[in-house]
Amino acid sequence: MNWFLWRQHRKNFLVIGILLALYTALVIPTGLHFWHTYQHALTACAQNPADPNCSEPQLGLFQSSTDQLLFHLLPVTILFLPIVLGIFWGAPLLAREYAEGTNGLVWTQGTSRHKWLTVKLTWVLVATAVFIGVFAALMTWWSNTPNTLNMDRFNDVFFSSQGILPVAYALFAVTSGIMFGAWFKKTMVAAGVTLGLFIALALIAVPNFVRPHYMAPVTVVAQMGPAAVDSKIPEGANWLLSRNIINQNGEVVQDIFSSAPAQCQKIIQQMQIGTSAGGNRVKAVPGGGDSIDACLNKAGWHQIATFQPSYRYWDFQRIEAGIYLALTVLAVGATYLLVLRRDA
Amino acid sequence: MQAVIQTKKLGKRYGSFWALENCDISVPEGSVSALVGPNGAGKSTLLKLLVGLKSASSGEISVLGKEPVQHADFLGDIGYLAQDIPLYKNLDATEHLKMGVNLNKRFDAEFMGKRLKDLQIPLDRPVGKLSGGQRAQVALALALAKKPKLLLLDEPVAALDPLARHDFLSSLSQAVADGGLTVVMSSHLLADLERVSDHIVVLASGRTQLCDDIETVLKEHKILIGPRKDERELGEGLTVIHETHTARQSTLLTRVVKGAKVPSDWQQHEPNIEEIILAYMGQGNEGVVR
Numbered sequence: 001m002n003w004f005l006w007r008q009h010r011k012n013f014l015v016i017g018i019l020l021a022l023y024t025a026l027v028i029p030t031g032l033h034f035w036h037t038y039q040h041a042l043t044a045c046a047q048n049p050a051d052p053n054c055s056e057p058q059l060g061l062f063q064s065s066t067d068q069l070l071f072h073l074l075p076v077t078i079l080f081l082p083i084v085l086g087i088f089w090g091a092p093l094l095a096r097e098y099a100e101g102t103n104g105l106v107w108t109q110g111t112s113r114h115k116w117l118t119v120k121l122t123w124v125l126v127a128t129a130v131f132i133g134v135f136a137a138l139m140t141w142w143s144n145t146p147n148t149l150n151m152d153r154f155n156d157v158f159f160s161s162q163g164i165l166p167v168a169y170a171l172f173a174v175t176s177g178i179m180f181g182a183w184f185k186k187t188m189v190a191a192g193v194t195l196g197l198f199i200a201l202a203l204i205a206v207p208n209f210v211r212p213h214y215m216a217p218v219t220v221v222a223q224m225g226p227a228a229v230d231s232k233i234p235e236g237a238n239w240l241l242s243r244n245i246i247n248q249n250g251e252v253v254q255d256i257f258s259s260a261p262a263q264c265q266k267i268i269q270q271m272q273i274g275t276s277a278g279g280n281r282v283k284a285v286p287g288g289g290d291s292i293d294a295c296l297n298k299a300g301w302h303q304i305a306t307f308q309p310s311y312r313y314w315d316f317q318r319i320e321a322g323i324y325l326a327l328t329v330l331a332v333g334a335t336y337l338l339v340l341r342r343d344a
Numbered sequence: 345m346q347a348v349i350q351t352k353k354l355g356k357r358y359g360s361f362w363a364l365e366n367c368d369i370s371v372p373e374g375s376v377s378a379l380v381g382p383n384g385a386g387k388s389t390l391l392k393l394l395v396g397l398k399s400a401s402s403g404e405i406s407v408l409g410k411e412p413v414q415h416a417d418f419l420g421d422i423g424y425l426a427q428d429i430p431l432y433k434n435l436d437a438t439e440h441l442k443m444g445v446n447l448n449k450r451f452d453a454e455f456m457g458k459r460l461k462d463l464q465i466p467l468d469r470p471v472g473k474l475s476g477g478q479r480a481q482v483a484l485a486l487a488l489a490k491k492p493k494l495l496l497l498d499e500p501v502a503a504l505d506p507l508a509r510h511d512f513l514s515s516l517s518q519a520v521a522d523g524g525l526t527v528v529m530s531s532h533l534l535a536d537l538e539r540v541s542d543h544i545v546v547l548a549s550g551r552t553q554l555c556d557d558i559e560t561v562l563k564e565h566k567i568l569i570g571p572r573k574d575e576r577e578l579g580e581g582l583t584v585i586h587e588t589h590t591a592r593q594s595t596l597l598t599r600v601v602k603g604a605k606v607p608s609d610w611q612q613h614e615p616n617i618e619e620i621i622l623a624y625m626g627q628g629n630e631g632v633v634r
Binding site: 101 | 392398399414415416419420423424427428430431432435444447448449450451483490
């Protein structure tokens, strides 16, 4: 039945092929350009470290709006590919057969429904994994430069658009489209539910409420003072979850000046008066930042930051991919039940 | 003759509604069986149960000696044309032929190709752009190329114009004449069914009203006309199927079992098959008559 499946789905292959070609045409040249520009700047900075650009975190590169747009647009694009596949390939896959009655035709040929479904799902899922795998590989390669410059591949859309996750998303989106198609027997309904579920899960719930808890975050505590807490977070693409100032009662402080204890309020006022009078700056306390920080430290204030360290990046990729693959397996199982156990 | 289809107390329930209830039918091998009944009588449900597209809620069902299953060996012996003749609209006739080859262990591609050519069906035009009659012929050719032992047709001619209907039924008759094929075909067009079938199953309100050879049915039914009589007891072996009364006269369509005596005060007439079918179809809930 391979010819038949190819005939039914060749248009999808063609469209995805064209998308892939367009994507490659965009990703390869820009990726090479970014990488070369970056290497060039590194060499230049090695020769002339005094250049003010070299002290900038991004070496003063890629500040144009086009570059910034590309840096953000391409990762977002790949994030939407799974849902596009889910809506335009997954949802109609079975729904259209039900809607046009062709399921009655194909299920009464001399091939069992089970085999028909198995071959169809295998084809579609393997093709999805391969196609999106290529997209994801391209994106991961392309992201090398922005990752290095921004050090944020652990964050938001940059996390979701690289590594193995796009493949897991796509498998989930396509199988849930297929399942809802078999369930509701209507393409539009299936597509709508698939879209809603994917947005709710992959774009809202998981990144905000689930992902931070895959592993217990690392917590660092520091005294009050500029950069005191940042200096305790190791360098690299960490995922910073929170950074707060805690008062003597263990509560998170929103506004330092209004909630500071009485003895520190004086210093604050003094500083404010001092600065408004002009020139009469608050005296620095040796070893403890300025006098406000010293006062706050004395009062029992401190800073707390929680983060997922950069070395957990692949663990997080694996855990999240595992979740979506488990959901994929569930959707496939439900599809089998719907197709085999339910009346046509 | 052996029964290709045998059901006992077959039932199909949707929620609390029984689409088919206590349905007993028996279709002998080699027959062309007409399945008739009003809309909602359960004809499509019965055919889907026979081919395994639906599963029964109660009762027994045997098709070609097996219980219908989603299995290649079972399905390979059955040709089925669903209502509205679904085909893949964007595929052409040749591609449907290739699909048949792809999905069936036994498929006579040569037969189908020749048949489509003889019928002058455009082979390279998407079937969605063919006429209803041509589509029906493609579907029939596809079903026949499986060389099925049983062909189940769900209102195949409903949407066709008289000429296309004639052609379709001729094709069907010819296929039956080639031998080895049992056909069950549902339709509302009694005259058409009469032309091609030799066996009849009447369903009404989800129950079997009649299931027999047309020849026997014709022989065993009489229209009795006599003086007005409201009670329906006529005697041993006589069952009134349908009655109409005027002030002075009763007309009874009656089943007369072989050897039973019709009282001499009744005038006897031979009904045609259409009259008999209509009488049974109108019977509805009044119980199963076999």
